[in-house]
Amino acid sequence: MFKLSGQPGLGSELTILVLSYNNIRHVDACMDSFLSAQYGVDFRVVVVDNASTDGSLEHLLARYASNPRVKVLGLDRNHGFGGGIMKALELLGFPSGYLAFSNADLRVDPGWFPPIMDAFRLGDVAAVGPVVCYYHKPGVIQGAGKILRSRWVPTMNADYAKNEDYYTFLRAHTGPFPVLYPDGALVVFDSEAFKAIGGFDTSFFLYREQMDLGLRIWLSGRRALTAPASRAYHVGGASSVGRYTRSLTHRNYYLSHKNNIRAILKDLPISVLPPVLGLVSLRLLVYSMLKSVAVRDPLILLATVRAAAWNIANLGDTMAERAKFRRAACRGYWVLEQLIKAEFDVVASKSGR
Numbered sequence: 001m002f003k004l005s006g007q008p009g010l011g012s013e014l015t016i017l018v019l020s021y022n023n024i025r026h027v028d029a030c031m032d033s034f035l036s037a038q039y040g041v042d043f044r045v046v047v048v049d050n051a052s053t054d055g056s057l058e059h060l061l062a063r064y065a066s067n068p069r070v071k072v073l074g075l076d077r078n079h080g081f082g083g084g085i086m087k088a089l090e091l092l093g094f095p096s097g098y099l100a101f102s103n104a105d106l107r108v109d110p111g112w113f114p115p116i117m118d119a120f121r122l123g124d125v126a127a128v129g130p131v132v133c134y135y136h137k138p139g140v141i142q143g144a145g146k147i148l149r150s151r152w153v154p155t156m157n158a159d160y161a162k163n164e165d166y167y168t169f170l171r172a173h174t175g176p177f178p179v180l181y182p183d184g185a186l187v188v189f190d191s192e193a194f195k196a197i198g199g200f201d202t203s204f205f206l207y208r209e210q211m212d213l214g215l216r217i218w219l220s221g222r223r224a225l226t227a228p229a230s231r232a233y234h235v236g237g238a239s240s241v242g243r244y245t246r247s248l249t250h251r252n253y254y255l256s257h258k259n260n261i262r263a264i265l266k267d268l269p270i271s272v273l274p275p276v277l278g279l280v281s282l283r284l285l286v287y288s289m290l291k292s293v294a295v296r297d298p299l300i301l302l303a304t305v306r307a308a309a310w311n312i313a314n315l316g317d318t319m320a321e322r323a324k325f326r327r328a329a330c331r332g333y334w335v336l337e338q339l340i341k342a343e344f345d346v347v348a349s350k351s352g353r
Contacts, residue, residue, distance in 0.1 A: 013041035014113070014188075015095040019048045019084050020104035024056035026235060028063070033107035035069065040114060041097075046071045047104075048088040050078045081184075082200025082209045094195065100188045105135070105235035108186070115229040116188050119176040126193035126222035127213070129182020130230035131166060138233050139166050145179030145226040146210050148339045154268075155260045155280050157211055159183070166231065173228040180339050181214030181224050185234040193222055198325055201262070203314070207252070208259035215267040218339070221330045250303045257284050257307035265311065266322045272333045281308070 016034055020027050027047070034045050047064070049057040049072065057074045064070040071092075079087050085101055098120075112130055119128040131144045143159035150156045157180055161169050181187070197216040200209055217224045261284075264277050288304040291297075311318065 013097040014039060014043040014100065015092075015097065016043060016045045016100040016102060017048055017085055017088055018045060018102045018104050019050060019081055019088075020052060020056060020060075021050040021078060022052045022054040022056065023104035024052070024054045024059060026105040027056055027060065029107050030102070030104050031064075031070070033110075034102075035067075037108055037110050037112055038114065040117075044069055044071065046073055046088060046092065048084050049074045050080075050084045051075055079202070080205035082204050083202040086200050086202050089199070094191070096191050098188055099191050099194060100186065102186045103184075103234065106132075106185050106232055107135070108232045109230070112230045112232060113188075115176075115227040119225045119227045120188075120190065122176065122223075122225070124221065124223055125190065125225055126197065126217045126220075127182055127187050127189045127224045128176065128227055128230075129179075129187040129225075130232045131161075131169070131226060131228055132183040132185045132232050132234045133166055135233045135235040140164070141166050141169060142234055142236065143183040143185075144169065144228070145183055145224070146181045146214060148180055148336060151334075151337060151340060152276060153279050153283055154180075154215065154264070154276070154336065155208075155211065155283070157214075160226075170228055176225040176227045178339060179214075179224055179226050180336075181210040181217070182226055183234075184210045185236075186232045193217075193220075196220065196328055197222075198321070198328075201259075201266070201321070203262065203317075204259045205255060207256040208263060212259065212263040212267065215263060215336075216325055216329075218335050219267060219269070219329045219331050219333070220325075246297060246299070249297075250299050253288065253300055253303035254307050257288070257304050258310050260284060261307060261311045262314075262318055265315075265318050267325060269326075269329070269333050 018030060031045065031047065047060050047070070049060065060072045064072055073088055073091060075084060075087055116128045116130065119125060129145060132142045134140050134142050141161045141164045144161040146157045147160040148154060148157050160179060197213070197220050201212055204212065214224055260280060264280050268276055284304055288301045292301040
């Protein structure tokens with residue numbers, strides 16, 4: 001059963017969706033930071049609870065029952081991040097304007113949003129994100145967006161500027177810069193662009209949503225940027241419940257590798273699909289074999305085999321999704337070259353080369 005508080009209809013220029021699962025420790029600080037920030041546009045905050053079991057939904061319903069800027073939406077089950085966002089948008093009638101997607105274990109600077117809007121004004125921009133710093137080390141960067149490490153293996157992407165000093169980084173980055181995808185802890189989309197590229201793939205329960213959306217943004221002729229003057233702070237892993245176990249490791253490998261393969265099959269032009277898919281699959285297989293041997297756990301390799309089997313079994317659905325996206329795609333694969341070049345240009349400028 002779905003639970004929805006607040007008045008029907010958003011009609012705002014900015015809709016902030018905060019996805020929460022068992023985040024009662026952090027969600028109040030997250031909401032307080034969003035509600036007290038400076039926007040310059042009409043905004044609403046929608047808390048999307050992914051069937052929490054820690055009492056956070058009941059707490060949120062009570063705390064924001066009379067706040068006209070806040071809606072609390074309780075989902076019937078845990079749909080994962082992308083699935084939860086898409087279910088919420090469906091129930092809300094897909095608001096227009098700008099859509100911000102945030103984790104609940106995050107807070108923002110009061111002035112986080114104006115630099116985001118400045119970046120959108122550059123044109124052909126689908127998504128913009130802030131620089132995300134560590135929650136308890138606010139001067140150290142957790143991630144400034146995803147960058148590519150290899151043109152032929154797009155699954156080899158990494159957090160840009162991870163563990164760098166934010167203020168040094170800010171001096172070297174005087175304006176928005178291109179990334180494969182902004183840091184996934186908080187990203188703002190143009191609503192029409194988000195719909196045009198198909199939104200989140202709901203088969204991705206966890207992992208690799210950023211790579212999938214980033215590929216579709218760039219191949220559709222749009223751009224993804226990070227606005228360095230905008231800053232947020234992220235705990236990370238706050239929705240994980242229970243201690244680390246081998247079964248959790250196997251699940252993580254399975255979901256990550258499954259989603260890697262599906263994204264490649266679904267998003268890339270046919271001209272590069274065979275070699276890229278071959279290289280990605282070989283890399284996943286070799287990595288899993290080596291890891292299995294190193295930790296003496298053959299189930300890690302089995303997780304990769306299961307991921308491949310899932311993609312074979314669901315190939316028809318993947319091809320149907322591919323057909324939808326390829327109709328909207330207008331850029332060749334080599335548009336991604338600039339993301340690798342952007343990394344080297346920035347690194348060179350910082351080192352004085």
